Amino acid sequence: MRERLPQGGRIDRSRRVAFTFNGRVYDGYHGDTLASALLAHGVRLTARSFKYHRPRGIVGYGVEEPASLVELLGADASGNEPITTVRIRDGLRAKSVNCWPSLRFDIGGVNQLFARVLPAGFYYKTFKWPDWQLFEPMIRRAAGLARAPTQPPANGHYEARHAHADVFIAGAGPAGLMAALVAGRAGKRVFLADEGTEAGGGLLTRRLRIEDRPAMEWVADAVAELAAMEHVTHLQNASVWAYREHNLMMVTERSPDHDSLLERSWRVRAGRVICATGAIERLLVFPGNDRPGVMLASAAQAYVNRWAVRPGRRAVVFTNNNSAYAVAADMQAAGIEIAAIVDARPQVPPEALAQVAGIDVLGGHVVVRTRGRMSLRSIAISPLAGGATRSIACDLLAHSGGWNPAVHLFSQSRGSLRYDETLAAFVPDIPAQATASVGAAAGLMTLPEVLTSAAATGGDVPRAHEAAYAIAPLWRVQAAGKAFLDIQNDVTVADVQLALREGYDNIEHVKRYTTGGMGIDQGKTGNINIIGTVAQQKGLTLPEVGSTTFRSPYAPVSFGAVGGLRTGEVQFPYRHTPITEWNREQGAVMYEAGARWQRPGYFPQPGESFQETVNRECGAVREAVGVYDGSPLGTFELKGRDTGRFLDFLYTNKMANLKPGHGRYGLMLTDDGLILDDGVALRLDDYRWILSTSTGHADAVNQQMEKLLQTEFPDWQVMVTAVTSQWNNATVCGPRAREVMEALGTDINLDNAAFPFMTFRDGTVAGLPTRVVRVSFTGELSYEINVAPRHMRKLWDRVMAAGAPFGIQPVGSEANHVLRVEKGFLSLGHEVDGTVDPHDLGMGWIMSAKKSDYLGKRAVALRRAADKPRRELVGLLPDDPNAQIPEGAPLTPGGRKEATEGLVTACVWSGVNNRWVALALLVNGRTRQGETVHVRLRDEVIAARVTAPVFYDPGGQRLRS
């Protein structure tokens, strides 16, 4: 560590750390970043640039770093980390991104030879012939910086937390700490988050004093005082990356205090937000400003003061403002020779000069060139007005283009910005939410102002001193050579000039055409120079050019932290019934069946094919008896004296006249006249009803009912309770269902006359309290035995036992599908595909003409008045009884490849008919019975005869038997 200063710095010299960079082992101290540790070893070349593969070094000291990105290897593999934000620890392995085979001999460097034909936007003009896709793979491989992660983190997990605060403070520098002290002392709930490893912000890297003591002592006191307040949450390593609507702040904590925890994300809702985010130093733009050894002045100061590292031996400071003078003084105090301070301002303010007695200050000069192959050896300067250049040998050029208040969060909150001529920077103007900006984030650049603004609401302001800040903007140095506006994306002044010349003169055009400001650093150090360069070129002011939008995140955040623990079943919870366990034991194939229910599709027995299983289950229902778990059907209890009237509005058919003890099938439309749901309404007594709905639309029906009752008919007396999970049912169906019921033992009279179809009875079945409903979705005699969930498994076991002598089979969704198709019962998602009305399905009878109004009535009438041909439900019998038609297959005239005249909605092997049968929607289908139509497949046409959409027991005797 030959460049390590003998003392000082916020590093722990007792803890030595070994790490690997680009295959070489280095050491450093606990508290070092990868950047400070490498600089301590005199490593200057740390990266290659994106487009030209130019050698690059370390430019900044935090998230603003534009040049040096590394990829971490091994267990913590991840890409594109700014070298300045990676803390070293034993075993850390890192490599530079985007270079091959090595950083020093990077093949991509040949691009520098072609630089002349690679101006901004060159790819829009070339690579067109013969085809872009010929060039694309090469371009893609060349782009992309780090390698993509291929494995999830080997150990640990992410989590998310909610928090609430009266005052949320972003940034724990002097402003943030002061604001936190004021709010905390006033008893407010405070949430203070800062991206650094320790509190202090700018005080960490500078030698300032508060109350006549080193400023960091004040910081330590403040941190201790805050820690003692129970109502204050103070996080370091916590990046505030988004400011959302209604003061919702997103924070990612990078190293929470637990080994298994990788990162934690916080969603903090705050009464008031204080942006104490400080300011970011900006680059000066001059030829060769990207050479390793050219560094932001604030970074040079940080390496000297915070990490006790000499970033160079002989330095030149280049500036257009006062802040770099303290940097020169600090470097000199650390034993770095200051060859000169080059200040673009002809008149350097005396308060700046006073800080650097004995150093050669060249006012009115600029740097026009830098030299050195892999790192800086000398620079050339000349008077700003032009004239003779002279060379100065140096290995470090610390430069400062002034400071931009970090307005990112404020701008994300929709606050407007204003250009401040004195600061030559955009500063917060009018807030859009309950937000205040304090300190440097508000454009207050000296410590006394910072503390005063942060203490605005009360409290004593500690005494401090700092030389006044003054700047004369210099957006770019006018000299020949590649001067970089965006170091990460290799965007030069010439690129911006070309964009303007070609008419891409809006700042957004410039950004997109040149890609300036679109890198991982999002142009934190360079965007303002692009705006300044455009302004200069077009003869406009900066506000006239405007600024590009600040978007979240402020700094990159891992998707893992965003997701937290919400994966799999936490993300998509699923619903199941008390029979799920039993289904699994039987080897049922379970799958997602709508509305997040997992249901059994079929119950294969050893050696059976899918079709054999379905045939067996169907056969049982048609010839003997089957049972299925109908619990997922939506169930609602409606109470109140207006329930009948309400149902009459909800359903197309008349419900109010239904008698207690009876049930009725009903169809529900949207007001657009399209089918929303079908189901059965049971009337329990005068004022109590039970509705059952389809599984998939239960939630939509619930919403519809509540919305109507609460917003349209608030004076109607109807109370809706969702009871889907309060009732389970086993539905016993098949010609021997009654015998199974008898075997189960019941006090209900099962005689068909006493308990006919579409009625229900309360009573005991197999010793359990039940409500038994005679509905049928299979076309067979059916008893839907409803019980409380705690009785469901018992009921199921007893049904299986009682049914065994009759050959009872459990029936899955697949067999149910076959059974309903044979009967022509409609299915939401098949026949009902969002376009059909009841008439199309041959259910015109269900549209009450007597009721003056109900949902969808007028719309259906209006639509049908257009007299356009409609697609109507029909049955199809393929000419070849063994020909299966894929569901969804189109019907076309004559089977030609032309516009369709319908589609097959379902096609099943019908055991009772010993053939494939299908349902279809066909233009004018009802008048075309007996016709032959054609299913068009890719290389095949299937002819089929049009029939009525029912293939079994058209009279419905069996379900009434």
Next chain:
Amino acid sequence: MLLIPCPFCGPRNESEFAHGGPVRARRPDPDAVSDAAWVEYLTVTPNPQGPVQEHWWHVRGCGTWLTLWRDTTSHDIVKGPDDA
């Protein structure tokens, strides 16, 4: 994530609510209006670039349907259910 003022539960996160669409004109008497008026009632909703009155359902909360005015350009709730 909006912070929605529920008249019963106080301010709650948007994730507890289902959006219920903009508040539309009262449903006309279908026998008293023209086809065109009916189509307009069904298909045209207020779409202001500014405050819109809308329904929210506190479905994962108390179950109430509430209406508020939200600015579509800022998400600011300019008038809550309890505001006169």
Next chain:
Amino acid sequence: MQRYSLFSLARNALSGHRNWARAWRSPPLQPAYDVVIIGAGGHGLATAYYLAKEFGQKNIAVLERGWLGGGNIARNTVTIRSNYMRDESIPFYVKSVAMFEDLTRELNFNMMHSKRTMVDVVQTYSRMRELRRRQLTMDIYGSTYEPISTEELRRRIPALTGGGPDARLPILGGMVHTDAGVNRHDAVAWGYARGADALGVEIHQKTAVQSLIRGADGAIAGVQTNRGKVRAAKVVVAVSGHTTTVTETAGLKLPLRTMNLTAFVSEPVKPLVDVIVNCPDSGFYFSQSDKGEMVIGGAPDAGQSFRRDIKQTVFEDTVTAMLSLFPAFQKLKLMRQWGGHLDIAHDASPIMSKTDVAGLFITAGWWGGYKAIPAGGLTLAHLVARGEPHPLMAAFTLERFRHLDFVMESGTTTAR
């Protein structure tokens, strides 16, 4: 128009790139035009280009409130595809995809069109059935869609390591749409702008239309802008998201609502995924840009919104869905996120139509309208020039609402 090629690039390099012509002019605003198009986005610029090129109209102005190409074309996720379900939609998108494939040549501007195919990851049987239905209808119109096995899916997308047999939503298979591709959205805006300009179309940026002006006969007479009145007998509204804001000034009511749709990109990484990945059951889709960023999209916000940012809820839902199928992306970092607002019609299908105001045309309701830009421009130019809808868009006029004759593309895939 100055030709772009490797040779012109080399020639210009010799003169330090000082001799490139402007891609488009900034002419003075005239008091009257034959056609005024409001909105210099993809649809507005393409319409201007085809009006000039295919229909011989010369006196056209495109008025843009901000900067050309700055609306949704600057914000979308560049998915170009034709896997629709209905006869009304498929041929239009087949045409648009074909036009996109030829656009680099047509406009002499590299669109970087990459026909890299889209792969649907299917996780429910109902989705599988819907996509198979789509496949068979698409086949009639020559659009590609092929089922593939889960094994083949994982072979094509090695990063897809989630969704195993024990997952909450196991992967059941996939569908491959080889016609699908991505390209460079800015290039589409700039290419059309440059092409239209060369044909005499005037593009006026920073020219905000404040209201529509109707004549004594009720027909359109022009527009009022921040730079004064501009007369025109034909006015086209091509301002996705702001359609009703503009048309309300002429007293027109439209079945449109403005919604916000969001997208975000990861940090750039080396090539990992070569296809567009669409996961409709999980609710997200993405592709990797040539720069290496994963460009990711998900569901819209609840409620109407003219915002151009993103809500945390929607964003987290999209991210968590993605991590379930791509667990390695936990370590990938979010770099930038944004939103756009667009209008959606009552039946969620686009509207390209004459209106009750004679001479006023709208193109709106494009939900994923990027892929429709070339054919949308061509067919709208046809409508404006001929006064009758182009056959490919005949089903998409306002007329359909008169009888609630909706075009229901319900269940369109997540990918816009």
